[in-house]
Amino acid sequence: MVPRLARYALIVLAITVMSVYLPFLYHKVSEKKVGKTQLFFSPVIKKFVFREMVGEGHKFVTQDESGNNYDRMTFETLIPFVYYKNMELWGKLPMTIDGRTFDKQTIKENRQVFELKPRMIADRSPRIQIFPLLESKPGVTRLRFPEDVFRLTDRMEFINVDTNTVDQDLTDKFTNAVKQAGFVFPARLTAGRVSILKPFDEGFFVVDAKGYTYHVKRVRGKPVVVKTPIPSDLGIRNIKVMENKKKEIYGMLLTDKGDIHLITYDDYRLIKLPIEDYNPDTMDLKLLINPLYRTAVYSDDHTIHAVAMDSRYRPISRYQRVMFSGRTTMADTVFKALFPFWIKTTDKTSGYLRFDVIWNGRPALIGIALSLFAGIAVMYARKFPIRKYWPDLAIIMFTGIYGLISVSVIEPER
Amino acid sequence: MENIIEVKNLTHYYGKRVIHENLSFSVPRGSIFGLLGKNGVGKTTLIKILMGFLRPVSGRCRVLGEDSHNLSSVARSKIGLLFEGHLAYEFMSIAQIEKFYSAYYPSWNRDLYYGLVDRLDLPYDHKIKNMSCGQRSQVVLGLIFAQEPDLMILDDYSMGLDAGYRRLFLEYLSEYVKDGTKTVFVTSHIVQDLENLVNEVMFLDRGGEVLQTSLDEFMTGFRQFRFKRNGSANTLHRDDVIRNLDITGDNASVFSFRPMAEVGAHLAEMGIETAGLEQVPMTLEDAFIGLTGKY
Amino acid sequence: MLSSILYKEWLKVRLFWGVALMLNIGVFVYLFVDLRHLFTIEHAEMIWYQAFKIGTLHYAYMKYLLVITGVIIGAAQFTPEMIGHRFRLSLHLPVRPNSMVLCCVLAGLLGVAVIGMLDVFMLYAIIARFFPHEGAKSALLTALPWLFSGLVAYLGTALTAMEPRLSRKFVYLAIAGGFLWLFYQGNDYETYNRALWKPALISLLFIPSVILPVYRYRNRTS
Numbered sequence: 001m002v003p004r005l006a007r008y009a010l011i012v013l014a015i016t017v018m019s020v021y022l023p024f025l026y027h028k029v030s031e032k033k034v035g036k037t038q039l040f041f042s043p044v045i046k047k048f049v050f051r052e053m054v055g056e057g058h059k060f061v062t063q064d065e066s067g068n069n070y071d072r073m074t075f076e077t078l079i080p081f082v083y084y085k086n087m088e089l090w091g092k093l094p095m096t097i098d099g100r101t102f103d104k105q106t107i108k109e110n111r112q113v114f115e116l117k118p119r120m121i122a123d124r125s126p127r128i129q130i131f132p133l134l135e136s137k138p139g140v141t142r143l144r145f146p147e148d149v150f151r152l153t154d155r156m157e158f159i160n161v162d163t164n165t166v167d168q169d170l171t172d173k174f175t176n177a178v179k180q181a182g183f184v185f186p187a188r189l190t191a192g193r194v195s196i197l198k199p200f201d202e203g204f205f206v207v208d209a210k211g212y213t214y215h216v217k218r219v220r221g222k223p224v225v226v227k228t229p230i231p232s233d234l235g236i237r238n239i240k241v242m243e244n245k246k247k248e249i250y251g252m253l254l255t256d257k258g259d260i261h262l263i264t265y266d267d268y269r270l271i272k273l274p275i276e277d278y279n280p281d282t283m284d285l286k287l288l289i290n291p292l293y294r295t296a297v298y299s300d301d302h303t304i305h306a307v308a309m310d311s312r313y314r315p316i317s318r319y320q321r322v323m324f325s326g327r328t329t330m331a332d333t334v335f336k337a338l339f340p341f342w343i344k345t346t347d348k349t350s351g352y353l354r355f356d357v358i359w360n361g362r363p364a365l366i367g368i369a370l371s372l373f374a375g376i377a378v379m380y381a382r383k384f385p386i387r388k389y390w391p392d393l394a395i396i397m398f399t400g401i402y403g404l405i406s407v408s409v410i411e412p413e414r
Numbered sequence: 415m416e417n418i419i420e421v422k423n424l425t426h427y428y429g430k431r432v433i434h435e436n437l438s439f440s441v442p443r444g445s446i447f448g449l450l451g452k453n454g455v456g457k458t459t460l461i462k463i464l465m466g467f468l469r470p471v472s473g474r475c476r477v478l479g480e481d482s483h484n485l486s487s488v489a490r491s492k493i494g495l496l497f498e499g500h501l502a503y504e505f506m507s508i509a510q511i512e513k514f515y516s517a518y519y520p521s522w523n524r525d526l527y528y529g530l531v532d533r534l535d536l537p538y539d540h541k542i543k544n545m546s547c548g549q550r551s552q553v554v555l556g557l558i559f560a561q562e563p564d565l566m567i568l569d570d571y572s573m574g575l576d577a578g579y580r581r582l583f584l585e586y587l588s589e590y591v592k593d594g595t596k597t598v599f600v601t602s603h604i605v606q607d608l609e610n611l612v613n614e615v616m617f618l619d620r621g622g623e624v625l626q627t628s629l630d631e632f633m634t635g636f637r638q639f640r641f642k643r644n645g646s647a648n649t650l651h652r653d654d655v656i657r658n659l660d661i662t663g664d665n666a667s668v669f670s671f672r673p674m675a676e677v678g679a680h681l682a683e684m685g686i687e688t689a690g691l692e693q694v695p696m697t698l699e700d701a702f703i704g705l706t707g708k709y
Numbered sequence: 710m711l712s713s714i715l716y717k718e719w720l721k722v723r724l725f726w727g728v729a730l731m732l733n734i735g736v737f738v739y740l741f742v743d744l745r746h747l748f749t750i751e752h753a754e755m756i757w758y759q760a761f762k763i764g765t766l767h768y769a770y771m772k773y774l775l776v777i778t779g780v781i782i783g784a785a786q787f788t789p790e791m792i793g794h795r796f797r798l799s800l801h802l803p804v805r806p807n808s809m810v811l812c813c814v815l816a817g818l819l820g821v822a823v824i825g826m827l828d829v830f831m832l833y834a835i836i837a838r839f840f841p842h843e844g845a846k847s848a849l850l851t852a853l854p855w856l857f858s859g860l861v862a863y864l865g866t867a868l869t870a871m872e873p874r875l876s877r878k879f880v881y882l883a884i885a886g887g888f889l890w891l892f893y894q895g896n897d898y899e900t901y902n903r904a905l906w907k908p909a910l911i912s913l914l915f916i917p918s919v920i921l922p923v924y925r926y927r928n929r930t931s
Contacts, residue, residue, distance in 0.1 A: 002920055003924035005917060006918050006919070006920035009914040013888060017887035017891075020887070021887055128844060128898070145758055147754055149761075151843065162753050164838070164840065345894045346894060346895075352904065353895050413924060413928065467929075469929065487804055488803065493801075497798070501798055502798070503720075504795075505789055506717075510720060514713055518713065518804070
């Protein structure tokens with residue numbers, strides 16, 4: 001009895017190991033190069049245009065949403081704000097659209113790209129809650145890291161990096177400043193862009209215990225704290241600070257409901273993006289701003305969505321399509337038939353590992369049936385009475401090929 | 415009489431090679447049972463099977479009334495087992511190994527162990543791995559005696575032992591079996607040692623042939639007859655009467671379980687001149703070789 | 710009886726346990742020296758930036774330390790049993806073989822775990838010396854799967870060592886090795902925070918599985 005259980009313990013271990021590595025190997029062998037679809041709103045023809053990889057090598061199509069095909073050069077001239085450098089090369093600048101004329105400088109200055117990927121969301125990746133608060137007015141051209149970092153506990157605590165001890169003065173100074181602005185500890189969210197490779201520093205946006213958002217900066221060594229008018233009942237999940245030279249948008253705010261708001265420099269006024277079917281946990285979101293339009297493009301592995309907006313973020317046009325890379329391939333079908341389930345360890349939408357069991361559904365019945373058949377054949381060949389060893393078959397029934405390999409290699413003891 | 419070991423229809427193969435075929439025998443309580451056989455006839459294999467370290471192809475073995483393959487802890491505590499080559503935990507010292515084993519056996523006799531081991535004149539922290547073969551055997555036997563087992567199974571106890579150690583061991587063993595309640599199952603390649611020790615013997619031969627008998631019966635019943643050979647001896651061969659034969663120079667010897675008159679008549683019938691036919695006294699070793707052959 | 714088995718296991722492994730202990734301490738002493746050196750040649754704020762934002766794991770060379778420890782202790786424990794089939798000596802002891810083996814394995818696990826605990830302590834102490842306590846806590850959470858893999862490495866070694874048949878040894882080695890690697894799927898800090906319990910829980914099955922090679926050892930036919 002006990003040796004039997006020991007054998008099943010080993011079989012479970014073997015199945016676990018196989019359901020991680022066999023699918024991994026399968027993907028390694030079968031995976032083809034797939035590019036995600038690039039989708040834009042053409043200010044020239046007022047339609048969505050896209051470039052999509054449709055086969056091996058460099059087989060691309062460049063189309064608009066109505067299905068018209070374009071050659072590469074024409075395609076690029078349809079989205080001149082993206083390819084403005086080529087436009088200049090081809091001598092097409094300055095150009096006129098809708099009666100307005102754009103030269104290279106205007107295009108360059110009015111282009112902004114904002115991005116939010118699932119991994120960047122605070123609760124989807126681990127982050128040690130220690131941050132440097134940069135000097136916003138350093139008086140020199142380059143930003144540099146201060147010799148202290150802060151943590152938010154029941155106060156705003158500064159730690160000197162050289163001594164690894166709390167800097168009492170600085171801590172008191174900032175704690176008092178944020179408290180005076182009305183901040184209630186502990187903080188719910190601390191958001192900033194920790195880098196010195198950025199044009200300037202906007203400090204941190206901190207959500208307090210009551211849900212209010214504060215903007216905290218260090219200006220000439222002194223705290224500058226602003227209690228923003230952002231509503232406390234918004235349910236803020238993430239704030240991505242941008243620090244864009246244009247100083248139009250502080251950053252993107254994601255709510256628990258999955259809405260995206262832009263925080264503007266206009267006294268922190270929020271602009272809600274009119275996006276539909278956006279899932280922040282699975283989709284990459286890009287906001288492309290050019291002199292005429294704003295386009296939000298968001299996609300998971302399967303579908304790409306886009307909404308084109310005017311300069312006041314009113315929707316003009318929407319589009320969505322299943323990408324070529326999102327279509328089910330032969331390899332996908334074989335995968336699902338071969339493996340009844342697999343264990344997903346890594347997750348590109350999260351900084352946390354998962355170890356989730358993903359069931360492959362109905363096609364797996366084919367693999368299970370074949371495995372059962374093979375399992376019975378193996379038992380028969382090895383003269384193991386099926387009546388006695390039926391649990392082995394039960395294992396195969398639930399785990400398919402993994403079970404087949406496990407019970408055949410770790411064969412029963414007679 | 416109660417049987418301490420009972421083997422019925424034991425069959426075992428290594429691959430296609432037959433080691434035992436339908437082997438049946440029993441060892442009664444209080445007997446000192448010698449298992450004799452040349453190298454490679456499966457003595458160690460038999461002991462491995464008896465002690466549950468090997469699963470036989472078929473057949474049944476019972477030791478102390480239990481299935482040898484599922485001996486209970488209680489049964490094992492009553493069996494003193496000497497492994498071929500005097501296996502021991504090499505990483506332990508004299509004192510450590512005694513301390514270790516004493517925890518397992520309720521009637522542990524520490525004095526018996528140190529009585530044997532003290533003769534080695536080694537410090538108690540001397541490691542077993544640094545001992546000679548003889549010294550190690552002394553420690554191992556000491557452990558088995560201290561255990562005071564009901565059944566001792568000794569697999570080739572004499573291996574690597576010089577005469578003195580062997581003699582010492584036999585003395586201890588005689589002492590141990592004196593009251594007649596203890597059973598010993600022993601194999602040895604030094605047959606003569608067993609002559610004064612065992613009261614039952616079993617001869618194993620290649621291919622699974624077996625002869626089980628009491629030592630007395632064997633020593634009196636199995637005989638060697640010698641005669642001067644001449645040309646006619648060439649037709650000499652084994653049969654029902656002539657168990658084995660040996661021709662050395664001018665002398666021919668035949669081995670048989672039959673009395674001299676019968677053997678003489680049988681030889682005459684075969685047309686062999688048996689000038690000066692006489693019975694030759696044999697030691698156990700002679701008889702063993704007579705029975706199983708020199709090679 | 711239990712204490713007697715522990716006594717035997719201790720006699721077997723103490724030298725190698727000591728070696729493994731010194732190895733572990735040595736690596737952490739090196740970690741300390743290395744970090745101290747780093748902080749003298751580089752600005753602390755940059756090192757902290759690398760550690761917290763970029764995700765540099767300054768203690769990464771302890772990754773396989775407990776795996777090595779587990780293999781050393783497993784080998785020290787079971788090689789002497791397997792040479793010349795001395796395992797039969799243990800199996801002949803008047804104890805149930807399964808209990809005896811589980812006892813040996815738990816003793817070995819304890820040996821690995823004690824060193825693992827010491828690693829935890831040393832890691833925390835050293836990281837907290839140079840970084841805020843958040844950094845030290847993060848280092849522990851990051852190192853936890855590595856420490857767990859040490860226990861799996863030990864159990865895999867035990868399993869493989871006790872198995873009588875060579876071809877099956879390779880099977881166990883593949884399972885243990887494959888499972889071990891499940892604890893090395895992340896490159897950043899704290900990536901296992903939410904899911905470590907899953908492989909850790911399943912890895913407990915390695916403990917009862919050691920019964921199988923013992924059963925196979927006792928039921929060989931050659």
